[in-house]
Amino acid sequence: MSLLPGLAAQAAESTAPNPIIWADVPDVSVIRVGDSYYMTSTTMHMNPGVPVMKSKDLVNWEIVNYLYDILAAGDKQTLSNGQNLYGQGSWASSIRHHNGKFYVAFASNDVGKTFIFQTTDIEKGPWEKYELAGGVYHDMSLLFDDDGRVYMVYGNGTIRIVELTADATAIKTGGMNKVIIQNASAPGGSGGLGAEGSHVYKINGKYYIFHISWPSGGIRTQLIHRADAIDGQYEGRIALRSGSSTSGAGVAQGGIVDTPDGKWYGMLFQDFGSVGRIPYIIPMTWSEDGWPVFGDVNDTGIAANLSKSWVSSDEFDKQAAPVAAYHTVVASGENDHNGSNLGLVWQWNHNPDNRYWSLTERPGHLRLTTGRTSTSIHNARNTLTQRTFGPESTGTVKIDVSNMKDGDYAGITAFQANYGFVGVKMTGSTKSIVMVNGNSSSATEVAAVPLNQDTVYLRTELDFKNRTDKGYFYYSLDGARWASIGNTLQMSYTLPHFMGYRFGLFNFATKSAGGYVDFDYFRIGEQLEGSNFNTNLKTLQVNGAPLAGFSEGRYEYAVDVPADSAPPRVSATANDPSATVSITQASTIPGAATVAVSSEGLQTTIYTIRFDSPSFIAIEAETAAENTEHAYVSGIIQGHTWSLVDGQMTKAMLFGPDTGFAMTGTDAATLATGAKLGYRINVPVSGNYNLWILAKSVDFNSDSVHVGLNNQYRFTVNGIQGVSNSQFRWVNLSNGGTTVPGGSALALTAGTHELNFWGREDGLIIDRIYLTTSGSTTDPVWPPAEPQAPTTVLTADNSVKPGSTFQVGVGLQHVPQEVYAQDVTLSYSSDVFEYVSAAGATDNVRVVGEDKETAGQVRLITASIGGASVEQALLNVTFRVKAGVSNTSGAIAVTHAELGTAPEGTTVLAIGSSKTIAVGSPDVVIDKTALTEAIASAQALADGAVIGTQPGQYPQAAVDALTEAIAAATAVKENAGATQPQVNEAVDALHTAVETFKAAVVKQASADLNNDGKVNVGDLAMVAYHYGKDANSADWAAAKAADMNFDGKIDIEDLVYVASRLGR
Incomplete structure (x- = not known):
């Protein structure tokens, strides 16, 4: 170390x-x-x-x-x-x-x-x-x-x-x-x-x-x-x-x-x-x-020089002290100490299997042996990692690959959910240096260079300056001359791994276990070095024209050509004038051309250009806003759904409003609650179709979407903003690489399917949708618009009330010439609706024939005086909801539309159309008459009440209670959603409040305190006895009988009251 x-x-x-x-x-x-x-x-x-x-x-x-x-x-x-x-x-x-x-x-x-x-x-x-x-x-x-x-x-x-x-x-x-x-x-x-x-x-x-x-x-x-x-x-x-x-x-x-x-x-x-x-x-x-x-987040305020002791190069020639961590025993022995101790800067991805790595089997080297087969680096064991670091960092390894087995991969990776690696692949008895991009679901071999020796040098360089987040990959056969390989990895911090990128040393088997590699060293650096030996192409042409999307570090291309075309011719020039360029032309369509570049017999780069004539399906996203059987919107989740907005080309569909909402779940129950776009597609040829969208995301919190087929979830893609950059851009959802990960091609059989999009993060706008069997990474070429066929259009309210009469408008679209006569047949759900009448939508349209003999059908013959234009309303047809029908829906459709043109007298058939109309519940009449009268009566009582303590007057509390009861009853009256039971309860409550109020009136007090049937000085004596007492007195319960005016005290007014009634 x-x-x-x-x-x-x-x-x-x-x-x-x-x-x-x-x-x-x-x-x-x-x-x-x-x-x-x-x-x-x-x-x-x-x-x-x-x-x-x-x-x-x-x-x-x-x-x-x-x-x-x-x-x-x-x-x-x-x-x-x-x-x-x-x-x-x-x-x-x-x-x-x-x-x-x-x-x-x-x-x-x-x-x-x-x-x-x-x-x-x-x-x-x-x-x-x-x-x-x-x-x-x-x-x-x-x-x-x-x-x-x-x-x-x-x-x-x-x-x-x-x-x-x-x-x-x-x-x-x-x-x-x-x-x-x-x-x-x-x-x-x-x-x-x-x-x-x-x-x-x-x-x-x-x-x-x-x-x-x-x-x-x-x-x-x-x-x-x-x-x-x-x-x-x-x-x-x-x-x-x-x-x-x-x-x-x-x-x-x-x-x-x-x-x-x-x-x-x-x-x-x-x-x-x-x-x-x-x-x-x-x-x-x-x-x-x-x-x-x-304080200031930019400066620690501590006088010190920064070091990076938390990462380290390693020559694998010195044993560190054993880690003093808590040890967990595993029955298989895979966690037993194997006599080798790595430095503390190293960590294994998941649990290591200590039986298959060593620092002692070949001193001065880290040996990684495959202990089982794996499908990718993501599920391979014994990948040894260290942190990457900013602003720039590099990791270089020297590896002996002489003991690899068929199907093995070994090398160095920039490791996260979306990873890239440069390594050696063993195929049969031959080896090649490969650069691979991958994610949790797939991996792509971007470049391959033949390897004819047992030792190789590999390097990954990472640029984190200003959140650039780019990864570059290089190889060398002598440790001095370095050539770039593959493409640039657009690194992205993803939540599935929830971790910054790591340098990773790996060796995994895909066919059989037992192969091993020896890492001589791992060396880190903090400056990007790039390549100093170039066997890449400078230019690449197809039929003499520069190949779209060409980059010297990109080695795989797919080019679409028209059906029945001859294979295009490829030409190229190398960056190094002394390099040898060898071209093998494609002989068929589909087919591939290869361009090999070599120099000094040391390194060879191979470019592959594949040609094909793809099938495609093009969809305008905004057609879903029409909510037809061919395209529709369904569902609202927490106030979010798909709606029509301006697009780049025409209109588009927005998953909004943009509030930062996200629907992350992908189980059937969650998706059933979501907002969905549905498009019925007719697949011309079975195959694997790449899905593209012309989309715009607002930011990285609005750049993902769930994709499904036939209402079954298929995948979720994220990172659309990495391509969109808040503008409308074509985004490949099936093969977006590390920038737009998560997607895959859709395996479609010929025939009818439904393509689905569920809103995931709000703020995403989709303008166009393009499915193609092409593997091309260049933007789709939108097909020219085909002439639209004459079409009928039905307009009507989406819902009507039971027993109501309503109109359905019949119009024409895309009629290529003037139409003077129309023969239109309308079919309708006869168990729900009944035909009433029809009239021309404009003064120049006359209904000249009507046939309603067939149940559920009416045939209307019309003449357009002066002709009907390309886009015109034709008829207003009146229907009525049949008696007793409610809480259902019915359909009305144009099942036949023949148009007569002049002066030639030719006829044109127009495409029919349909409309589904819901019939609601019968209106419920809420009778609030009694409540209104009760409120008026109670209010009159409250308004006429005199507050005081004299007979016939009312306590303040009684008036307040009645006022509150009136307010509660008024709230029910003004509530449009109040039910009849609620209204009835309010009437009863107010009546009770009125009776309570009436009972609270101050009554004339009786001066016969001793209850002998007459008022005399004995009663006056009882008042005098309690004179001066009030509600706070200890014996007020007995004394309050002498409170003649109910004012809470015994005073002169009470004496005068009794005295005035002596002898009565």
Whole structure:
């Protein structure tokens, strides 16, 4: 293992710039222990898993350990039986140090569990592993509180807390387990990604929880919530919403850490295209009221020189120390230690099989032996990886390929879901250097060069500057002269892998196991070098004209030629005038021509040009807006559907509105709820058809679509924006390479099929659709429009009411000359509709004949005085919905239309048309008469009521209650959707309120307090006895009988009232 001098450190600067690691190190969690900082991050499907990095200055980091060598050994982890765990594995760990022990918690999505690993020596182990009940705790964060209690905060959008046992080995029975922040995303804005990525701290007696959110229309945003108690109530605000000088993507997600001298820093990361998610150290201060304040994201503010100790060249001549990770025993022995130790910069794609790699079988070399067969690099085991890095990085290998077997591939890859590699392929007993592009479903051999020796040098170069995201591939036979091979890989960060690109060293078998290769070295560089030896073509012509789409690094072409054409002639010139160019012409159609270029007997490049006469089907996308049996729109999902908008050529179909919505599911149930385009197509010849669309995407959040055939899902394509660039462009959905991955050719049999598109990301516009058996990568040539046949057109409302009379318009389109007479037969659903009458749509059209003898049919003979033009309304035909018909639909169609022209007297048949009309439910009459009268009566009572305490007056509360009851009844009256039972209930409720109101009237008080049948001084004495008491008196229950005026007190007015009635 060696570190290239060029990677040791950047030139000294006053302070280190961000990013501190221009490579994929996401979901960072950092702590300080003494003067050392430790960080864990996410590597998902790579093993060993959960890297532990160490730093002394927060800027320069090296990998010092991992948590585990492997976590499990099922089919997913071993890439067996079609299974994998790409984008799963360990996610978003949380590292903490408490009472001399290190704790790292993380969730594993493939096994559906959450683990806590513990050790007293984070660099040397050993580790203890504990599994928490309850499955996956998403993006959790550990907190050891001052009172000895231990918590884990987690969640997405809704943030929860769960209490652990004091030793942090299990969920505490009966411990805290609750929601602590209901809508944690709110401070950052609505929609988009819910707040997640929790990092919880207790600082100066307050609890702080950091989150990331990604609101609709915004960027990744760092949020902070604060509370005085662990379970809230929390208040939140935006802590940071900023891109960097190199990218507008938001720097967010992570936590904070302090230094021994009391400074604070945030450790966050930024999405940076295909290189992955890259860490930033950001200076942080505290506001006067105790909130974190982040500084400039572009500068760390730390005086240090950046190094790249997290990647390394390797001569494979020195053994590293064994990794001190938790070891999982596998019965097969495939995870047993094999006596070889790789440096910690290396990780295997999925679980390695330690029986089939070695540093000892040939000292100074890494031997990779095939242990089984695979169909692609995606399901091959023992692919050894390191991070790629920006702004530029290169990886070079020297390989001995003398012991490969038939069907083997070995080399170096730029590895992600959409990958490229340069390698050696063994076919029978011959070898060739190949460049391959591939994705999760297919791989394409872009170029092949014969190899006649056992040692080869291979290189991949990656350009991440300004999110360029280009990959280039080279080979050499002597390590000095380098030639480019294949095409340029347009790298793309895809969610299925959820990881930045990796350099990968691989050897896999497609036919039989047992072959092996020896890697002499792997060397990294940080500057693109390109080629210095060129055996490529300078020009390539077909029949003397430059070949469309020619690029010297592209070696495969498909050219469409008219049927029955002679094979075209190919000519070419090389970049190197001294090179030899040999051309083998095509002899048939279909057929192929080859051009071979060689120089100095060392290298040969071969170009292949295939000729064919393809079949095609061309569709105007906007025809779906007409909703006919040939093309239609169906479905609305969360307010989104396909609608008619302006296109480039004519009209087009938009999946909108553009709000950031996405329908990702592809199961039948999900698709059934989606918005779909359907096109009935007539396939002329059976074959594999490539699907192209003339499309425009708004951005990378509007550039995918689901494709189906005969209403069955086939594939999903993404990355349309990479071609569209927000303009209308032809996009090959079947073979879009790494730019537009996911698609494939459609195997169609001759005959009728239905082509389907389900909206996935809103904002995508489709103008035209083109299916072709051609393998050409040049844009389709749209066929010239054919003359359209005369057609009848029916117009009518889509739905009518039961018993109603309605009109159907009959018109003509695309009539090539003046028409003076028409013989039109209309058929209709006689069980639903009945014919009433017909009249000319204009004054010059006269109905001169009518035949309605046949049930469900009417024949109309018309004459057009002065002639009917090419586009004209012809008839207004009146129909009626038959009595008793409702909740159904019926059809009306033109089944025959013969047009008479003049002066020749010839006849023309017009294509018929049809219209389906729905009959709705009978109108339900809601009788609100009683409610209206009740409201008027109650309102009159309320308006005439006098508020007071005198007899005949009403308490204020009684008037208020009646007013509220009137308002409730009025709301029902004004509700157009109110049902008759609701109206009746409102009437009853108001009547009850009126009776209650009437009963509340203040009545004249009786002065006969002693109930002896007369008013005398005895009654007056009782008032005098209670004089001065009020509603607050302890014996008010007894005294209130003396309150003659009901004003809540006994006073002179009550004495006068009784005195005035003495003797009565």
